[in-house]
Amino acid sequence: MRSAVVIADTTAPADVHGVHGAAGITQWTCLARRAGLAGDWEAVEWARIPAGGISGEHLHTRTREVYVLLTGEGEVTLDGRPHAVRAGDAVLTAVGTRHGLRNTGDGPLEWLVIELPAEPPTEPPADRTVPGPFGSTVVRDLRRTGPLDPSAVIGGPLRLLRHVELTTGEREFLIADGVEHTAFVLGGHGRAGAGNVRMPLRPGTALTLPLGTAADLAAGPGGLAYLHAELVPQGGGLRGRGRQGGGPR
Structure with missing residues (x-):
């Protein structure tokens, strides 16, 4: 059977309480999942937190993850280090690293998530602040940076953003x-x-x-x-x- 294009939108998100152990509500929608896809996707998702909201810090034990900030401004913590982020920025997180996100603006903070399964690393990187395999980094303003190859930072099959x-x-x-x-x-x-x-x-x-x-x-x-x-x-x-x-x- 021929596969079909998957169409989804963010008009009816679910309210999710206590994401990654944080207080408060995150609005969330799954836009696509690995079922019906040939590639190594986990999911494509959209999320939103209100002013002051938090998506709790957590360790990635089996997935790589890409966040793209869509609206607002916030602070992402990558392996214990805070980074100011805003709409247009991308956050790349490899398996074996830790991150969390907090809304520091006056309005909602929205972001797109591309999650990819990965084998756990055999050992942690010596310095997780340096972009490279099994690393995490913030890419400033994709509109100005131009096309990005996420695999150069986190490995895996996602080759263009x-x-x-x-x-x-x-x-x-x-x-x-x-x-x-x-x-x-x-x-x-x-x-x-x-x-x-x-x-x-x-x-x-x-x-x-x-x-x-x-x-x-x-x-x-x-x-x-x-x-x-x-x-x-x-x-x-x-x-x-x-x-x-x-x-x-």
């Missing part, structure tokens, strides 16, 4: 040929086509493309901005994108 902006009428084709994709709309509006299906794109919409699928993303009036990640399944290549009207910004 980038901020994309399409101008009015501009289109990008995502083809899951040798790679799988997830795209999360950050701003603007547009439409996506997948086979005979047409769907609106608005902030909070997520599309995940299993192997063998494709989607055509088109920006509406005012443009379209989204976060795009590519994962290479075992034995996969690095194909799967095409753009009309320019390159990534």
